[in-house]
Amino acid sequence: MERPQPDSMPQDLSEALKEATKEVHVQAENAAFMNYFQKGQVTRKGFKLVMASLYHIYVALEEEIERNKENPVYAPLYFPEELHRRAALERDMAFWYGPRWEDAIPYTQATRRYVRRLHEVGRGRGLRGPHAYTRYLGDLSGGQVLKKIAQKALDLPSSGEGVDFFTFPNVASATKFKQLYRSRMNTLEMTPEVRQRVIEEAKAAFLLNIQLFEELQELLGQDAEDQSPSQAPGLHAALTETPRGKPQPNLLSQAPLLRWVLTLSFVVATVAVGLYVM
Numbered sequence: 001m002e003r004p005q006p007d008s009m010p011q012d013l014s015e016a017l018k019e020a021t022k023e024v025h026v027q028a029e030n031a032a033f034m035n036y037f038q039k040g041q042v043t044r045k046g047f048k049l050v051m052a053s054l055y056h057i058y059v060a061l062e063e064e065i066e067r068n069k070e071n072p073v074y075a076p077l078y079f080p081e082e083l084h085r086r087a088a089l090e091r092d093m094a095f096w097y098g099p100r101w102e103d104a105i106p107y108t109q110a111t112r113r114y115v116r117r118l119h120e121v122g123r124g125r126g127l128r129g130p131h132a133y134t135r136y137l138g139d140l141s142g143g144q145v146l147k148k149i150a151q152k153a154l155d156l157p158s159s160g161e162g163v164d165f166f167t168f169p170n171v172a173s174a175t176k177f178k179q180l181y182r183s184r185m186n187t188l189e190m191t192p193e194v195r196q197r198v199i200e201e202a203k204a205a206f207l208l209n210i211q212l213f214e215e216l217q218e219l220l221g222q223d224a225e226d227q228s229p230s231q232a233p234g235l236h237a238a239l240t241e242t243p244r245g246k247p248q249p250n251l252l253s254q255a256p257l258l259r260w261v262l263t264l265s266f267v268v269a270t271v272a273v274g275l276y277v278m
């Protein structure tokens, strides 16, 4: 009996990529940071962090895209007017961090690792495509849902300020544009070895995003392992911010002096009552 072929991979690169990244996509969606986000439990602090990381990532990605725009292994995917995010992210940075945002924005370890990889593949051969695919097609898909969630959770103006990154004014229909992008990917000519490397790099790109989410979650101090997201607001009251950005401190846990004064008053009152009774 004939065994199923191990390389029953779809012929079209777009199909092969979708298939190969299915598992890591689920992992990305289920990363604690994304889980909180999807439930509308994104805070200003968390949103500012992820947006700053995206700024660094897109600066590197688009720098490498510009460097390779005439390279036949990338040229069919070159859509600067429709896709490029740097200018939008600069506006978002100014919104979230103020006019001196360039000095103010964080640059985390996982972001640096991602940026390093983008420059490595940008100077190598043929691997910009999978990074562009992973980010831009993601932004045109789940990204559109995240935009609406962020606007609601963070009480942002419906005019789109603060979430410019998620807005693609030159893409009339995300669905149609994604179809065009996929068909362009399918015109790229490559050897089976290069095709395999492209697929592996797309998975690596997803993993870099997952590692970023894990790092950001850690920075936010929310240990997702032993708490379900639905418990987050209560359990993490000292860390979360209100939609307007005002902290909601637990006064007693945040002010040891107050706790100490209350305890002392209680002891003094008890002694006084004791003396009075005697």
Ligand code: HEM
Residues within 6 Å of the ligand: 014, 017, 018, 025, 028, 029, 034, 038, 133, 134, 135, 137, 138, 139, 141, 142, 143, 145, 178, 206, 209
């Ligand atoms: C809350 C998290 C996310 C949600 C809800 C989400 C949702 C979706 C949905 C519904 C699609 C299918 C769209 C379609 O078939 O046209 C999609 C596609 C895609 N997503 Fe996500 N996504 C999330 C996170 C991510 C992340 C973190 C990445 C990578 C950085 C990503 C990358 C992609 C890519 C590359 C595609 C296109 C797949 C293809 O058609 O080849 N997604 N996403």
